[in-house]
Amino acid sequence: MGDVFKVCYCCGKNLTDEEQKIYWNTAERCCSGRDCGCQGMPLSPPQCFKCSFESLYSAWEREKERAWQATAKLTRIKAALARTDRTTQRRINDAMMILEEE
Numbered sequence: 001m002g003d004v005f006k007v008c009y010c011c012g013k014n015l016t017d018e019e020q021k022i023y024w025n026t027a028e029r030c031c032s033g034r035d036c037g038c039q040g041m042p043l044s045p046p047q048c049f050k051c052s053f054e055s056l057y058s059a060w061e062r063e064k065e066r067a068w069q070a071t072a073k074l075t076r077i078k079a080a081l082a083r084t085d086r087t088t089q090r091r092i093n094d095a096m097m098i099l100e101e102e
Contacts, residue, residue, distance in 0.1 A: 009045030010055075019048055 005024065006015055015023065023046045033040025047055065 005042075005046050007046070008048040008051055010047055010051035013048050015046060015048055020046070023047070 006020060007013070008015055023042070027042030027044055027046075029040055029042055030036060030038055031040070
């Protein structure tokens with residue numbers, strides 16, 4: 001492994017031997033190294049455990065926020081439909097009363 005793979009891309013901290021080994025063994029590659037000339041180098045930059053956790057956690061937080069917004073939007077839509085249904089039902093009842101009076 002070259003020196004470029006011994007430093008965290010995010011914080012600049014030197015990676016431990018364990019972090020380097022995990023990065024090298026799990027990093028995504030575009031090919032085996034013979035197809036395009038990349039020599040099998042990883043696509044993503046190396047990250048220490050702390051930065052990896054923080055990036056995964058922030059991605060999880062973003063997804064949680066999107067889900068909450070979608071749920072809130074559905075709740076507002078359901079409430080609007082419920083109000084519409086009550087209003088429509090009142091109009092139908094009023095019309096029925098008028099017809100009964102005649």
